[in-house]
Amino acid sequence: MEIDLSKPILDRNERLAAENRIELDRNGVFVLDLMASPGAGKTSTILATIAALRKRYRIAVIEGDIASKVDADKVKAHGIPAVQINTGGACHLESDMIKRALDVLPLDELDLIIVENVGNLVCPTDFYLGENSKVMILSVPEGHDKPFKYPGIFQISEAVILNKIDTMPVFDFDEEAFTAEVRTLNPKAPIFRIAATKGEGVAEWAEWLAARIDAVKASVAEKPGAGK
Amino acid sequence: MEIDLSKPILDRNERLAAENRIELDRNGVFVLDLMASPGAGKTSTILATIAALRKRYRIAVIEGDIASKVDADKVKAHGIPAVQINTGGACHLESDMIKRALDVLPLDELDLIIVENVGNLVCPTDFYLGENSKVMILSVPEGHDKPFKYPGIFQISEAVILNKIDTMPVFDFDEEAFTAEVRTLNPKAPIFRIAATKGEGVAEWAEWLAARIDAVKASVAEKPGAGK
Numbered sequence: 240m241e242i243d244l245s246k247p248i249l250d251r252n253e254r255l256a257a258e259n260r261i262e263l264d265r266n267g268v269f270v271l272d273l274m275a276s277p278g279a280g281k282t283s284t285i286l287a288t289i290a291a292l293r294k295r296y297r298i299a300v301i302e303g304d305i306a307s308k309v310d311a312d313k314v315k316a317h318g319i320p321a322v323q324i325n326t327g328g329a330c331h332l333e334s335d336m337i338k339r340a341l342d343v344l345p346l347d348e349l350d351l352i353i354v355e356n357v358g359n360l361v362c363p364t365d366f367y368l369g370e371n372s373k374v375m376i377l378s379v380p381e382g383h384d385k386p387f388k389y390p391g392i393f394q395i396s397e398a399v400i401l402n403k404i405d406t407m408p409v410f411d412f413d414e415e416a417f418t419a420e421v422r423t424l425n426p427k428a429p430i431f432r433i434a435a436t437k438g439e440g441v442a443e444w445a446e447w448l449a450a451r452i453d454a455v456k457a458s459v460a461e462k463p464g465a466g467k
Numbered sequence: 468m469e470i471d472l473s474k475p476i477l478d479r480n481e482r483l484a485a486e487n488r489i490e491l492d493r494n495g496v497f498v499l500d501l502m503a504s505p506g507a508g509k510t511s512t513i514l515a516t517i518a519a520l521r522k523r524y525r526i527a528v529i530e531g532d533i534a535s536k537v538d539a540d541k542v543k544a545h546g547i548p549a550v551q552i553n554t555g556g557a558c559h560l561e562s563d564m565i566k567r568a569l570d571v572l573p574l575d576e577l578d579l580i581i582v583e584n585v586g587n588l589v590c591p592t593d594f595y596l597g598e599n600s601k602v603m604i605l606s607v608p609e610g611h612d613k614p615f616k617y618p619g620i621f622q623i624s625e626a627v628i629l630n631k632i633d634t635m636p637v638f639d640f641d642e643e644a645f646t647a648e649v650r651t652l653n654p655k656a657p658i659f660r661i662a663a664t665k666g667e668g669v670a671e672w673a674e675w676l677a678a679r680i681d682a683v684k685a686s687v688a689e690k691p692g693a694g695k
Contacts, residue, residue, distance in 0.1 A: 276505045277588050277617060278609025305589060307615040328619060330558060330589035358616070359587060360505050361533060361558035380608035380631065381506025387535040388586070389505060391556060403608065409637050 252366055256334035259341060259369025264459050266346035269452040270354060272368055274392060275376035277358030280402040282310045283435035284376055285353050289319055291445035296350035301340045303332040303357045331362035334369055351452055360389040371455050378403040379410050383417035386424055393424045400444060405434040480594055484562035487597025492687050494574035497680040498582060500596055502620060503604035505586030508630040510538045511663035512604055513581050517547055519673035524578035529568045531560040531585045559590035562597055579680055588617040599683050606631040607638050611645035614652055621652045628672060633662040
């Protein structure tokens with residue numbers, strides 16, 4: 240029953256996501272959809288990524304939260320444009336929310352938009368927003384068993400970031416078991432070990448992202464009438 | 468639009484939840500719905516609560532996860548009956564899932580069922596399962612700003628457990644700001660500071676829960692034809 244009821248929502252979401260994609264390609268903008276549990280360090284990872292890439296790309300951030308604008312304020316404090324979306328209860332972002340955020344961003348002056356999805360390991364996985372890449376963060380305190388319990392998000396992520404690795408000594412995190420299960424669910428996804436607040440491991444992750452951005456920009460620029 | 472589509476699901480959920488409630492009252496069983504982010508320590512808190520209360524009450528556990536049965540196995544290893552529900556993608560438990568779990572549990576031999584909801588700070592808040600009490604856990608590594616970002620779950624919880632307090636020195640957790648915001652959202656809810664894996668603070672939480680169980684058992688026993 241749930242499937243029938245949700246289908247119209249998903250169909251509408253896909254249609255608007257495709258419209259977002261066209262608008263973004265036209266402007267040569269790469270969009271990263273960053274997903275994680277509440278408190279896994281999405282905003283810290285975004286700030287660390289901005290620090291690593293801001294000289295190379297023009298960056299903006301779309302912050303998704305049930306309520307509050309604390310995350311957008313944090314990003315703006317670093318001189319980066321940020322749009323806060325309050326879903327007012329919804330457990331994930333949808334493409335119409337992204338559309339409204341894109342409407343207020345200067346797309347022709349941007350290379351990269353990082354979308355911080357609502358803190359949730361389940362719901363964001365089903366919704367295409369028009370992004371180029373979905374990447375997830377798991378933080379060490381959450382435990383190594385999360386790929387077993389939330390396989391969907393590990394399967395659809397292009398890359399997996401393991402954050403707060405500096406807290407390994409404090410938690411009973413079996414990294415071998417974690418890595419093995421991620422490999423089973425998603426053999427191709429690289430796993431980046433970082434401590435976002437300390438900058439540790441961020442360079443490698445940022446290089447991977449930069450390569451993805453450059454590849455997409457190159458392919459979009461080849462299309463007649465697209466790119467900048 | 469989303470509201471119209473979800474209403475039939477919610478209505479059906481409420482009806483089945485009421486049926487669960489009747490069946491539970493008839494057997495004098497108290498149900499606790501425990502909600503938290505992935506990795507906040509729901510299973511550890513359940514194990515610590517069982518250790519504190521198993522001499523006083525006959526306890527069973529219903530484990531909700533997208534996939535896997537690792538949590539039910541952990542509980543069973545302590546000699547406590549546990550039913551694993553795999554939602555197969557759904558971000559919360561619904562009352563029909565609980566109904567099926569109740570069907571396989573010996574209700575007339577139980578005093579307390581602890582339901583571990585799917586790891587999620589958003590979706591479980593909207594679904595009444597027939598429980599007597601919803602309680603949430605936030606863990607220190609998730610950060611003190613969570614009440615600002617996920618106010619709904621803090622508002623509907625009867626009590627708030629702050630877990631992993633032993634990791635305070637490792638994280639930049641502003642407990643004063645956290646407590647003040649929880650107080651604003653939910654002035655009556657007690658906040659229990661615990662470190663579940665170390666047993667710290669668990670006694671106080673367990674006493675609160677025991678008082679709730681005893682009060683409900685007493686009120687149900689007074690109803691003609693109800694209780695054991």
